[in-house]
Structure formats: C-alpha cells, structure tokens
Amino acid sequence: MNLINTLIAGVSIGAIYSLIAFALILVWRSTRVVNFAQAGQAAFSTYIGLSIEKALDNFWLALIGAIIAGLVVGAFVEVVIVRFIVKRATSAATATVAPVIAMLGLLGIFQGVMGLIWGGEYQAYPTAFSRDGISINGTQIPFSQNDLFVLLTVVVAMSIAALIFQKTSLGLAMRAAAFAPEVTRLSGIRVSRIRTLGWAFAGGVGGLAGVLVAPTTFIAPNSFDLLLVFGFTAAVIGGLDSLIGGVLGGLALGIGLSVVTGYLGGSYTFMTAFVLLIVVLLIRPQGILGARGARRA
C-alpha cells in the first residue's frame, strides 16, 4: 500500500472523528463537562435512524431522524441531568470528578436501555452509496463513493456550524456564553437556554456522526465507544476549547492512524491513539493548535 493511498483512506474516518471532537468541544466549552455519554447518545440516535430506515426504507429520512433524535436527546440530557450535577458539584469536595463519573454512569445507562430496546447484537446499517473503492484509470483506490459522501457531509455540516457561530446572533451568544457566562448574562442573554442549545447541537452532530460511521462499524449499544476515544483524542489534540482545532485534530488523527494501520497493522491502531493522547497531554496540554494560554473561538 503506497503512502498516498494510506493518507486518502484516513480522511473519511478522520472526518467522523472531527464530528465527535466537535460535539465534545461544544459541550466542554459551554459546561466544562467531558461528555462521555456522547457515545451512548450517538448510538441511541443511530438506532432511531435504523428504526426509521427499517420502517420506511429511506436512508435520507433515517439520517434526518437520527439528527433530530440527537438534538432532542442532547437537550434532554442537559435539562434533566447535567444541569443539576453541575450545580451540585460546584460546592462539593468531589467537584472535579463528579461530572466525569456521572457522564460515565450515564453512558452505562444509555447502553443498558439500548440493549433492552434493540438487543445487544451487532446490526448492519445501510448506506446510500457504494462502499467499493473508486477506480481511477483502472486502479482501485481505498476511497469509495461512501467515503466521498461522508467527507462532503462533514464539510457541509462544519461549514453550516461555522456560519452559525461566526455570522448569527445565536452564534455570538453561544461563543460569549462559552467563554464569559457572567458577562453574557449581564448582557441580558439567557445563558442556561444557550447551554441547552449547545448540548442539543452537539447531540445532533453526534447523531450525524453515528449514521455516517455505522455502515463501517455496525451498530450495537457499545459500538461507538472506540469512536468516543478517538474523538476525545482529536479534541485534546485540538486544544479542547477550539472547534476548528478539534476538526483539524480529527482529520490529523484519522490520517495518522491510517498510516499506522497501513504500515504496522491494525493491532497498533488503538494503542497509538492512546500514546498520542498521553504525549499531547504531557508536551502540549493546551493542544497542538491551541495558542499558549489563550483560548480560541
């Protein structure tokens, strides 16, 4: 396998890591919680998509359904659980660990509920496009029509997000609330509502990521756990506070892991992600792309 092919193969999975990183960073910026339950939320949304797919046999309606399910579940998690955990946690001695453990617990609850509803076995998720490598001048490259669809969808989704964040009042309120909640409240903005929207938005992005990756990974209650680890690694590489950093971190990680898989073998992939995560945390805790000390929008 030559190098260019290896790089190409990493791009579309990297784009999915970017989506997960984006969702994690969005939540982290607004609430200072690492949402480990994101894997469960995404799987739940993908199951909703799969149910729609089975009932209506329409990939696109299933995709939209999964995104909407993600939005609703994200908002639900914030309003019903996170809000209270964060409020309680600030005064207790366990303030820094409580939200982390709570989110891990919530992931377990999500997986249990999904097991009860849809069963524990892996199910196939269909895709609208061919997963065979595209042929160029008779040579097949490790990049399919489906990979192209994934990549374009992520580019479109992130462009829409960038437009919302940079060009709309809601985006301005979200950025302000993330970095300076008190000044934002004093400017008359209902920060708690903005926070709920952020969780909803992150949930929707997670649902999209689930539908895009499920044809490759299949869907089971815990099938996105690994994706969460990679998404988190990408987010840390990007500096945890920078949405753009997280997206670039996802692409870099996807390509990097593809190179490792291509040259050393698949058994090194998972380990490499962790080594990378630890190295980044040791050498540049603010992230590769994060500015020294400063936080970026």
Place this chain on the structure above:
Amino acid sequence: MTLRVRGLTIDHGAIRAISNATFNVPRGSITAIIGANGAGKSTLLRTISGLKRATAGSILWDEIALEKLQTEQIVRQGIIHVPEGRSVVTELTVHENLLLGGLWRLHSHKSDVALAIEEVYQLFPRLNERKKQRADTLSGGERQMLAIGRGLIARPELLLLDEPSLGLAPLVVEQIFQTLSDLQEKTGMTILLVEQNAMSALRIASQGIVLDQGRVVIADNAKAIMSDSALRHAYLGY
C-alpha cells in the same frame, strides 16, 4: 425611576457581606458607593443585578421588586451592571463585545443598537480603531472602555459600575471618569458607581454612600463627605 434599597442583608455563606442597608439612589445623577476593600461594595451591586440573592430586605426600582427577578429580566428593566475586572469577552472582537450588549434587543431595535454602537465609537474613538481586534489585545484602559461601552449599548436607565478605575493609570482613570460625567449629563441616566478610589468618584458624584464592614455609615451630599476631614480619616483613610 428611583432605586430604593430597604433593609438589605446579604450573606456570603457564613459571612455577612451587607447588613441591613437602607439608602436611595436618586434618578438622573451619579451616586458613589465608597469604602475599603471588603466593605461589601461589589456584593451590593451583584445583588442589585440579580447575580446574587439577598438574605433579607428589598430592592425597589420604582414599584418593581428587583430581588425577585432574574438577571436577564433586570437587564430588561434598563438596569445594566458592568462588573469589576474590565469584564469583556476576551475571545470576541471589540465589535462583537459591543454587539453582545445589544443582542437581547436586536430583533426589536436593530437600528437603535447599530446607532448605540456608533455612539460608543464616538465616545471612545480608540475602540473604533480596534473594532476588529480581539478584546484580549487591548490595553487595560481600552478594555475598561469596552466593558462600559458594552453596558451602554443597552441604553441603560441605571448603570451599575464596579471599580472602573481598578489597576488603571491615573491619567486613564481621569479620562474615563470625565467621560462618565459628561455622558451622565448628556443622557440623564442614573449611575451607581462603586469605587475604592474615593476622591475620583466623589468628584463626579452628587451623592456619596460610605460602606464600612457591610454597613451604610454615611449617605450624604458628595461635597459634604469630601470636605469632612474627620469622616475622611475614619472611613476613607486620607
């Protein structure tokens, strides 16, 4: 609109920050709240703007009981709080910070928000020069101007200003206080100014309130406070 504080008591956990405070802030003038560090000045402003809850007492804005409202609702009553520490959103540009101050009424008063931003640029031309820069690239004085400017975009009837002079060079302090005084005269708004820098604050204020360990010890004409040397010695330390 007059602000009337009645029997206000505020606690910080086990510590009493403000104890049974009663005073009026007459409309259309500057009232300075002065007192040493830890006298409870900032806590008082934070309670008026709804960031903190009072233990007892009431804060009346004409007939409206502010102590029952959320911060977002208090903003909509025309009461704007500019907290201490040159509080701007450092990750946003100068222009975005100003826009933030008008976001809550952007749908209903779009052209007035744009006008208010233009007025702030005229008031502080240095902000106009730096409108596309991120707020963390500004100097301390410019940041304070931006923090005040953010408050002005809401066209406040009552502006709560917390320590605008903190950490700034005397010349910059002079300039900001002069601007505030001119602005008050021009717009007729009410300003409640909290300051450790008693002299600068009393010079532009018409009324002074002296806080000592959470208690209102004097509420009088600003000139009277400035000229009373015994009082200055006892509470203001000069």
